[in-house]
Amino acid sequence: MTGSVAKKPAAGLSVTVRDVETFLYDEAALLDRWLLDDWLALFEEGASYLVPPCRVR
Numbered sequence: 001m002t003g004s005v006a007k008k009p010a011a012g013l014s015v016t017v018r019d020v021e022t023f024l025y026d027e028a029a030l031l032d033r034w035l036l037d038d039w040l041a042l043f044e045e046g047a048s049y050l051v052p053p054c055r056v057r
Contacts, residue, residue: 030039043049 027039027042030036030042
């Protein structure tokens, strides 16, 4: 990944709260910098990402 420390946890390893926090902040940093290919690489093949629609007033 370009300039990021976000990584998918290896299968079978335990994950701590700190691991999840780090992953989420790193994921957000990728999106903030529009590194969409790096962000997409975080997902398993065939995964879905659902974004709820914004409410417009």
